[in-house]
Amino acid sequence: MSHHVAKRWDIFCRIVDNFGDIGICWRLSQQLAHEHNLQVRLFIDDLVIASHIIPTLNCELKSQVINQVEIFTWQSAKTVQPADVALETFSCELPADYLAAMQGNTVWVNLEYLSAESWVAEFHARSSNNTKPARHFFFPGFTEATGGLIRETDIFQKSQLNTNKQQETDALKVSLFCYPHAPIADLLNAMAESNLHIDCYVPTSSILPHIAAFFNLNVIEIGSKLSKKNLNIHIVPFLSQTDYDQLLASCDINFVRGEDSWVRAIWAGKPFIWQPYLQTENTHVTKLNAFLDLFYADCCVHAKAAIYKIHSAWVTGNITSDIWQNYLNTLHVIKPYTLNKASQLATQTDLASKLVIFLQKL
Numbered sequence: 001m002s003h004h005v006a007k008r009w010d011i012f013c014r015i016v017d018n019f020g021d022i023g024i025c026w027r028l029s030q031q032l033a034h035e036h037n038l039q040v041r042l043f044i045d046d047l048v049i050a051s052h053i054i055p056t057l058n059c060e061l062k063s064q065v066i067n068q069v070e071i072f073t074w075q076s077a078k079t080v081q082p083a084d085v086a087l088e089t090f091s092c093e094l095p096a097d098y099l100a101a102m103q104g105n106t107v108w109v110n111l112e113y114l115s116a117e118s119w120v121a122e123f124h125a126r127s128s129n130n131t132k133p134a135r136h137f138f139f140p141g142f143t144e145a146t147g148g149l150i151r152e153t154d155i156f157q158k159s160q161l162n163t164n165k166q167q168e169t170d171a172l173k174v175s176l177f178c179y180p181h182a183p184i185a186d187l188l189n190a191m192a193e194s195n196l197h198i199d200c201y202v203p204t205s206s207i208l209p210h211i212a213a214f215f216n217l218n219v220i221e222i223g224s225k226l227s228k229k230n231l232n233i234h235i236v237p238f239l240s241q242t243d244y245d246q247l248l249a250s251c252d253i254n255f256v257r258g259e260d261s262w263v264r265a266i267w268a269g270k271p272f273i274w275q276p277y278l279q280t281e282n283t284h285v286t287k288l289n290a291f292l293d294l295f296y297a298d299c300c301v302h303a304k305a306a307i308y309k310i311h312s313a314w315v316t317g318n319i320t321s322d323i324w325q326n327y328l329n330t331l332h333v334i335k336p337y338t339l340n341k342a343s344q345l346a347t348q349t350d351l352a353s354k355l356v357i358f359l360q361k362l
Helices: 020-036 047-053 074-078 096-101 119-123 155-164 184-192 208-214 241-250 260-268 280-295 301-316 321-329 331-345 351-361
Strands: 008-013 039-044 063-066 069-073 085-089 107-111 135-138 172-176 198-203 225-228 231-236 253-257 272-275
Touching: 008 020, 008 074, 020 039, 020 047, 020 069, 020 085, 020 241, 020 260, 020 351, 039 074, 047 069, 069 074, 074 096, 107 351, 135 351, 155 241, 155 260, 172 241, 184 198, 184 208, 184 231, 184 321, 198 241, 208 231, 241 260, 253 260, 260 272, 260 331, 272 301, 280 301, 301 321, 301 331, 321 331
Parallel strands: 008 039, 008 085, 039 069, 085 107, 107 135, 172 198, 172 253, 198 231, 253 272
Antiparallel strands: 063 069, 225 231
16 A cells, blocks of 8 residues: 555445435545545446436446546445455445455545534544454544545535625524434424514425424425415435535534534534434433534623523424523624634545645655
8 A cells, every 4th residue: 555545435324314424425425536536436226316416427337437436336346356445434334345355455444423512533434353354443523633524625605605706684594404302393393483574495305294294284395485474394305415515504503413514514604503423322412512512612701591492302302492592692793703613613624635745645
């Protein structure tokens, strides 16, 4: 490996139960190809789900090139010659045949889930030598001592341009993307009771039945507009990554979930409420608090209390009108704070660049 740059990368993505894994792998694959001129092959175990994120994907083909990335079915890994780098995402386990074919010339890296917990820096870039070849662990994170965050060169600037294009209306614009176990009806009720008019944009996802139930409907169509008191809900299609980034940049508050939309909300530079992926033993609450402690460390006490309260209520399932209204009352502080914090994070080295540097050092 020391003799040449690792130009050929194989990225493995198993789609567990949501779009987050493929969302991250697709962004990362494109960025490595475009910004770092690498030859990237992306192996995906479920092309049908992936096609929501990669709309031009043809699910009948074993391999195809889209936007400079060669996309393969998971089964195809049996027959290919392993690349210089095998990037296993989120401990998805490399296909056995591929692993067997990986001689000493392939570097094996496992890209882990993002967390703001303090132990991340300690474990980042460690290797386990009990496998052949050795397996290296790469942990994304929010400090320079970690693997960084996925950020294309121009995403933060693009968000600011979209923000500036915003139409000024009296209504507050909110985007809602969450897991179905969130207290959705309570939130909609709190929004309806707000002292402001609210336009809430809901990209089509598994929460639509909950929204339908709130309005006593059996089913809702994409394009529907539903109203109650001060709340207007707009049901929009499942969005491409670019369109979703634009939605985040154009809203005043973004409800996001998991990992991919969470990081995009940060680059949008707008106030956001994050719902971590549900884990056993309340691990997700620990993860949430670690992030809030880190991101809002310098925020004033009054706004911080409102931020912690709404996150806790949203994640534990008991949001009230008071908690929501209290958050709205501190928006004038949260808004500039979030933008400033996002600008600071955007000056750190991004995840793709850190991966490339890490591989060069190995």
